[in-house]
Amino acid sequence: MPTNEVVQLGNLPSTMQAIVLEQPNEDMNLSQIKLPLPQCDENEILIKVESVGLNPLDAQFAKTGFCKWEYPHALGLDAVGTVVQANKGLFPSIGDRVMWHSSLAQQGVLSEYTKVANYAVSLVPKDITSNTAATIPCSGMSALIALEKTQVSEGDTVFIEAGAGAVGQFAIQFAKQRGADVFTTASKQNHKLVKKLGADEVFDARDKKLCEKIRAVLGPQGFDAVIDTIGGEATARNIELMQFCGRIACLKTLPTFEPELMFRKAPNISVVSLGGAWLANSLCAQQRMSFMNKLLLENVANGNISVPEIFAINFDEKSVSAALRRQLNGGFTGKQIVEIT
Incomplete structure (x- = not known):
């Protein structure tokens, strides 16, 4: 069986920085470590992450963990980034900017690079910033x-x-x-x-x-x-x-x-369970999430829907740990977005 041709954007590193949970803990303290660059399966794309939207669920699981996780575990479910590696002919294309809600059972998106099934992402319009798009999925x-x-x-x-x-x-x-x-x-x-x-x-x-x-x-x-x-x-x-x-x-x-x-x-x-789309291995539900995200992006691009106020968070363990604690303290009305440069 012939091997699919892989195309990529520039030279890629062999390792990456990631914000991880070493073990669940009440204080939600995280660590910043190096991990190997993810290896993609046939229908997966490699993405250079630009923005990660934090959710209360991220904070809750930092305290309790999740039964499907192995540690250290990278947190984060909502992300925006640019496709940098994929099998030739796979949609979306190299260089496209995409948004998605990732699998709860697998490694999260608080890392410089991550992988995701190509059918689960939505293209981000050029006039929507990565930080704005990252407020949307969950x-x-x-x-x-x-x-x-x-x-x-x-x-x-x-x-x-x-x-x-x-x-x-x-x-x-x-x-x-x-x-x-x-x-x-x-x-x-x-x-x-x-x-x-x-x-x-x-x-x-x-x-x-x-x-x-x-x-x-x-x-x-x-x-x-x-x-x-x-x-x-x-x-x-x-x-x-x-x-x-x-x-x-x-x-x-x-x-x-x-x-x-x-x-x-x-x-x-x-x-309502977004994570269920992945935990149940429902391809239809995963694809439907990409359709919903496309609808959300269109509404934001057209000015029909406004997103919550954005608070930019640095990509380091102390800043992200503090941001997660704010998620559960109550009274927070905006969206904290981790900027990964």
Whole structure:
């Protein structure tokens, strides 16, 4: 069987710098080490990474680890970079700039180079910076999938938890595109931000009378749909705020529900899991992520959707460790992007 011809952009090194987790730890302390350059399989492309978007999931797994990981493990799931090596004729081409959400089970993208299946990436338009594109994959796709699973359409009332968070910001804008009435929560200093994004009603996330105030505005009918980004006790509270047979998309692990609540509300519960596309080895789901990312990029390029505020992070272990700690401290409304030069 003939060997496929490999083409590459310039001379490539044999090793690379990477930010890794030596072992899970409560302080989320990372290390910077040298690793061998990844070796690509037939349908994989080698990418020189330019920008990596950090997510709360990265911070959580820095503390707990993940059952599929071997250590040291490079963190990071969302990346933008330039294709520097691929089999001849494989799309995308050498020199193309691409964006993707990588496999949770494999090495992450906080490294100078990484590899990814060619069908899982999306081309980045020339007028979108790498930092801007890196804000999109996890948060943008989670918002889109949640809206699809809850079938949000014109005239629906939808409750979006944590509207100032990255997922919330994308979800508010896309829900308004669909003609929904959007209710959301945010800290008081972020009310102006979520209103600007399109939220119709904003409530203080820490208000002890949150449910009573929502019902005073919404009325007795309850929400048609909920996008639950918080999880835990908030999930049961959100189901309580829904109409009978309402729809809820959960981005966190489901809690244990009281049987009475389930019988009384009969909620349609969906789970949003980007990592599942890789863990289930679903080629269709992986390709679909590239289609969704293309849609997200087009909306950003056309000015229909704005991305969260960007905070640039240096590519070193101390800066990234500190950035991950900020992800879980609460009150963070922008997107931290690690710049890899």
